[in-house]
Amino acid sequence: MAAERRVAALSRHLTSSSDVSLSAKVDLRDFAAEDVYLFLTRDNVELRAKMLDFLKDPMYRPNYYLSLMEFRDLTLRRLQKFVDQKFFSTFDYLNDPLRFMAGLETLASVDYSLCIKAGVHFTLCGGTIAKLGTEKHHKTFLPRLDTLELPGCFGMTELGHGSNVMGIETQATYDEETGEFVINTPTDTASKFWIGGAAQHGKVCTVFAQLTVRGKWEGPHVFVVRLRDDSGQPMPGVRIQDNGPKAGLNGVDNGQLWFYNVRVPRDALLDRYSSVAPDGTYSSPIPSVAQRFGTMVGGLTTGRMLIAQGAIDASKIGVAIALRYACARPQFNGKCIMEYLTHQRRLLPALATTYAMQLQSLRLKDLYMAKRPEDAKTIHVVSSGLKAGATWHRVEILQACRECCGGQGFLAANKIGPMKNDMDVDVTFEGDNTVMMQQVAKALLDTAAKKPPRPQMPSMEGASVTDLTLLAALLRFREDSLTAEVAAAIGRAAKVAAPGGKKAAVAAAADAYEDNLDTVLQLGWAHVDRITFEGFVEEVNTRAPREARPVLSLLATLYGLTRVERALAFYLASGAASGAAAAAVRAGVNGACAALSADGGWAALRLAEGFGIPDHCLEAPIAFDWRQIGSTVTM
Amino acid sequence: MAAERRVAALSRHLTSSSDVSLSAKVDLRDFAAEDVYLFLTRDNVELRAKMLDFLKDPMYRPNYYLSLMEFRDLTLRRLQKFVDQKFFSTFDYLNDPLRFMAGLETLASVDYSLCIKAGVHFTLCGGTIAKLGTEKHHKTFLPRLDTLELPGCFGMTELGHGSNVMGIETQATYDEETGEFVINTPTDTASKFWIGGAAQHGKVCTVFAQLTVRGKWEGPHVFVVRLRDDSGQPMPGVRIQDNGPKAGLNGVDNGQLWFYNVRVPRDALLDRYSSVAPDGTYSSPIPSVAQRFGTMVGGLTTGRMLIAQGAIDASKIGVAIALRYACARPQFNGKCIMEYLTHQRRLLPALATTYAMQLQSLRLKDLYMAKRPEDAKTIHVVSSGLKAGATWHRVEILQACRECCGGQGFLAANKIGPMKNDMDVDVTFEGDNTVMMQQVAKALLDTAAKKPPRPQMPSMEGASVTDLTLLAALLRFREDSLTAEVAAAIGRAAKVAAPGGKKAAVAAAADAYEDNLDTVLQLGWAHVDRITFEGFVEEVNTRAPREARPVLSLLATLYGLTRVERALAFYLASGAASGAAAAAVRAGVNGACAALSADGGWAALRLAEGFGIPDHCLEAPIAFDWRQIGSTVTM
Numbered sequence A, B: 001m002a003a004e005r006r007v008a009a010l011s012r013h014l015t016s017s018s019d020v021s022l023s024a025k026v027d028l029r030d031f032a033a034e035d036v037y038l039f040l041t042r043d044n045v046e047l048r049a050k051m052l053d054f055l056k057d058p059m060y061r062p063n064y065y066l067s068l069m070e071f072r073d074l075t076l077r078r079l080q081k082f083v084d085q086k087f088f089s090t091f092d093y094l095n096d097p098l099r100f101m102a103g104l105e106t107l108a109s110v111d112y113s114l115c116i117k118a119g120v121h122f123t124l125c126g127g128t129i130a131k132l133g134t135e136k137h138h139k140t141f142l143p144r145l146d147t148l149e150l151p152g153c154f155g156m157t158e159l160g161h162g163s164n165v166m167g168i169e170t171q172a173t174y175d176e177e178t179g180e181f182v183i184n185t186p187t188d189t190a191s192k193f194w195i196g197g198a199a200q201h202g203k204v205c206t207v208f209a210q211l212t213v214r215g216k217w218e219g220p221h222v223f224v225v226r227l228r229d230d231s232g233q234p235m236p237g238v239r240i241q242d243n244g245p246k247a248g249l250n251g252v253d254n255g256q257l258w259f260y261n262v263r264v265p266r267d268a269l270l271d272r273y274s275s276v277a278p279d280g281t282y283s284s285p286i287p288s289v290a291q292r293f294g295t296m297v298g299g300l301t302t303g304r305m306l307i308a309q310g311a312i313d314a315s316k317i318g319v320a321i322a323l324r325y326a327c328a329r330p331q332f333n334g335k336c337i338m339e340y341l342t343h344q345r346r347l348l349p350a351l352a353t354t355y356a357m358q359l360q361s362l363r364l365k366d367l368y369m370a371k372r373p374e375d376a377k378t379i380h381v382v383s384s385g386l387k388a389g390a391t392w393h394r395v396e397i398l399q400a401c402r403e404c405c406g407g408q409g410f411l412a413a414n415k416i417g418p419m420k421n422d423m424d425v426d427v428t429f430e431g432d433n434t435v436m437m438q439q440v441a442k443a444l445l446d447t448a449a450k451k452p453p454r455p456q457m458p459s460m461e462g463a464s465v466t467d468l469t470l471l472a473a474l475l476r477f478r479e480d481s482l483t484a485e486v487a488a489a490i491g492r493a494a495k496v497a498a499p500g501g502k503k504a505a506v507a508a509a510a511d512a513y514e515d516n517l518d519t520v521l522q523l524g525w526a527h528v529d530r531i532t533f534e535g536f537v538e539e540v541n542t543r544a545p546r547e548a549r550p551v552l553s554l555l556a557t558l559y560g561l562t563r564v565e566r567a568l569a570f571y572l573a574s575g576a577a578s579g580a581a582a583a584a585v586r587a588g589v590n591g592a593c594a595a596l597s598a599d600g601g602w603a604a605l606r607l608a609e610g611f612g613i614p615d616h617c618l619e620a621p622i623a624f625d626w627r628q629i630g631s632t633v634t635m
């Protein structure tokens, strides 16, 4: 009823005859959730199914009654049992990255602590050894990581140094006499902080430290350092302090580390990009310290991709639960809460955004797997943007889902709340989002410094706001405009300061950048919005199952419209949109919401089914028969 | 440096000469935090200090290591010890509401579980008995609540019925034979759900049930029902099920209740607004069921005010911690993170908003204390709006604060994260926010149906965007425009349907309302924005300490500007703002941020000091010397 009314209202609002397209799309054909699943999940389908089946084991059911220490203990046991199945190997980090990622991704649908505990061990520790180490390291460590005989840690962050890794203070000095590196923590701010696994279980750690050889500083390098001996006792010179309880993710035992003259053999240096000869001769194919370090950490994209994927998968679970409850829960006059426009506007853009991010993640994996050296910068930009975008979207999506479930959204058994708590970390770790979005913007500004973009303002007059080409043009226009705006501000500042010399000009440019940091962040977002929308549309056009194309194209429309709506002030201020166009955008969003939630919301529910979340991962009682909560369903 | 640059940039951006006002304000005089504290905290100052002092007791220090059951147990013991001090009494609910509220508010600065456990007992149970009961109830129950001899519960919500309380299914039937009411839970959806204290400690409960007397339904009424006997055993016919773990607030033992032919004496009915004579004669001064119920629950504003105040106080703590860390934490090039515009834009509007909400809460208390019958509706609207506004702001503010602290924001010891988890409940309980905002909007639409507002579009041309009168006019314009827009849509629909009769017109009006529910929510927000801004300005002008006036007036400007900026699309679409005006708004926000964070952020820090949070409530290591974390400060 309400849906049909709004579809009708929509045709009144839209600005041209071509706008019937949306109402046409409302006539959504039936489509199979399995087809959509295969559209969204393209690799290791069988392996994933096998893992999910294994994770039915009662040991992996959520238990919210545990104390901190019990939960950590359970997480280790869960990981050991999982590892024993040998679904993948640390060697896959290099040999079969998709399999490697599929393995870790699957864990997130069960428990984020387990996923991160495994991620630190396999990706951050194992992956670093695989990528930055050479054969001797692989042979020595990877098989023992594979069995969890050596639980691994990743020691990059320090109490005083997070986002700015170049600024770490931990020292590694080569001692030619003994052929060893001596690792030291010179101050408390140099203590390694947040090191996953360090508090209790970790035995080996990839430690980032400033290398000094023959009195010369060579920048940050990575060393494999034993934290504990085989029996679990801390190694001599290693001081360990538990980070204690966190706001979530308490299955992971994060800890703080100090090194006091810890001696490690020359082979402890991961020497793929630089090496130290026994006599202390330092050599590296990359001469600049900054570039060398950039290459090292640049290779560690997998971690960032996993965090993005974890956020996307959590969004899937949240949206699926909230949609199922919304379509089954009446509150006033027997009307299901899904029928409220406010509810639709909270959940359906969340659904569309989750699809957009998932497809973007697939595209990034494709790019990554193609292994073309010329793509390195794009991979860095896209992975930074996706990481920040997907995790910030997740914050908003899970919050909306939790609120949409009313009180039930706060019940641990219904999963959204605990997931929200556990995952809150993802916006600041593996690259703080504010810093990540700047990485994206900086890349655009670098390009613009050479060749400034010429923003093309699309005309909305007489056009339909649901036209995918128009939406793409709008998103492109915003990105180009913001790029041009910030680039111009920087250029102007540099020019004004130029008479004072090159250094003054560079400083003025940096100041101008900082003065526009608010716009810089928006620019990062604008880029993410544009590429994810374009990707969504292209994926639907080229790879979507035929029956699902109308509904997926409607979903892409909704995604594009919500991104445009969010930035409406920009479009209005720039003159791209009139008041009427703004009204049409609103009507477009409302119309798409109506279409997706009509007839009991079957289309939205089916799309959520397309995520392919098995019942034992969906878990939440409200996703099944909420009327039974507490009577037959016990929490 | 950056601050001064931005202030300069601001003067370039602003559209008229009067805009120097902001740069003038930048010259902020010194002011005393204590004066500001007394501006923000006007009642029971000594009592609050005494309570806070008492709460230094180690028993009240946070402990994040506890299991669910241990935490519940500790919360009860904490409450008992607090109650033993007799800081206030349940009788104060009627006799000295400010003292009553001050008592409960103070608990929130220590632990939200403790605050809510006390709130359910004193406000929801005790307050209901005080307000809806008569002397016999007061005498019987209030003294035993005061000592916690009878831990009290509040039984309104049912598994199937939350926002729509009128729809509850629990039955109370009067039995003239025995002079008793018989309470029954006819279905599982009628089971009382979420009842705080019911799972373990509650002994008495104010139960909402549909009353039937002599076969006639009289609507929801409230009965005092014993859940457990003095020894703690469930009463005959009362079935209790633990709700289990939640996403936070785990010190409160929420539970589910079924009543099977539970017989309570005739006196169990809280009979202030209606009574049943021994022979079953029902009488009430309020004839209509809906109005009668409205009067009953309308009296329970205190709970809503407390939830709003709790959200405000949590925002204070979050903002204070994040600001102190931001001004002490360098990350790149020795630059404190507070110097980043992005950081300022995350924290300073949060600071301003927290002030705005706090002042609004004071104003609401004034209105409440004046006890003028003609204010009843205003109190309902303002309390609903403040509850929704303050709690939704809190979500955003605490999220921003947590993210601004990077990894440290996720450490439990730093308090923001656990507070965020615990308080997440506040957006849906004590009136779901989406429903509350509709209460606000409906009141405006009711008035508009009689006398539609005539929106006055203020002219921004040639005006300064930092002019407080202009900002007020802009916020008023938005509220009036949205009111007029929705009212017109409803009016049109009713008119079209009118030929079909009155019923059809009413139905069409209701449909039109639902079709515009997105705008209705914005209208609720627009009202909250407008009154909180006006209140802020008025408080500053009339009651602010003289030295602090410039800085507070700058803060009010920032608040108004951020609310206008958030709704910029509206102002642009309506023609009130041009692109240049939009740029001026941005520059105004950035300029105010610069002024507040200049010189090491002393003004912002001082304003946070004005919240008057004692060190033992601030708690977080990052609010003190973060460099010591883990070395001398142990978590």
Ligand SMILES: Cc1cc2nc3c(=O)[nH]c(=O)nc-3n(C[C@H](O)[C@H](O)[C@H](O)COP(=O)(O)OP(=O)(O)OC[C@H]3O[C@@H](n4cnc5c(N)ncnc54)[C@H](O)[C@@H]3O)c2cc1C
Binding pocket: A120, A124, A153, A154, A155, A156, A157, A159, A160, A161, A162, A163, A164, A193, A194, A195, A196, A246, A249, A254, A425, A428, A429, A430, A431, A432, A433, A434, A435, B329, B330, B331, B332, B337, B340, B342, B343, B403, B404, B405, B406, B407, B408, B410
């Ligand atoms: C649960 C958890 C597990 C972790 N596990 C590991 C691990 O196993 N190994 C490991 O090495 N690390 C780990 N980390 C550390 C994590 O990677 C860091 O927390 C992260 O890099 C951010 O650094 P920081 O916390 O020092 O924040 P900071 O870098 O100090 O940032 C603080 C704030 O300042 C802002 N800011 C900083 N720089 C800028 C800028 N240039 N412009 C604008 N704003 C800025 C940020 O946005 C943020 O809001 C973990 C962290 C957590 C919380």
Ligand SMILES: Cc1cc2nc3c(=O)[nH]c(=O)nc-3n(C[C@H](O)[C@H](O)[C@H](O)COP(=O)(O)OP(=O)(O)OC[C@H]3O[C@@H](n4cnc5c(N)ncnc54)[C@H](O)[C@@H]3O)c2cc1C
Binding pocket: A329, A330, A331, A332, A337, A340, A342, A343, A403, A404, A405, A406, A407, A408, A410, B120, B124, B153, B154, B155, B156, B157, B159, B160, B161, B162, B163, B164, B193, B194, B195, B196, B246, B249, B254, B425, B428, B429, B430, B431, B432, B433, B434, B435
């Ligand atoms: C920790 C906790 C403690 C509590 N303690 C108590 C207690 O002690 N005693 C007690 O009686 N209750 C208690 N409650 C219950 C609480 O008051 C309810 O959860 C609240 O009233 C919301 O009701 P609901 O959960 O049934 O959500 P619903 O009313 O079912 O709402 C679900 C969703 O639908 C949306 N929705 C509903 N109606 C509309 C509408 N008309 N328009 C648009 N959207 C709509 C809401 O916004 C929400 O997102 C507690 C709840 C919690 C979580």
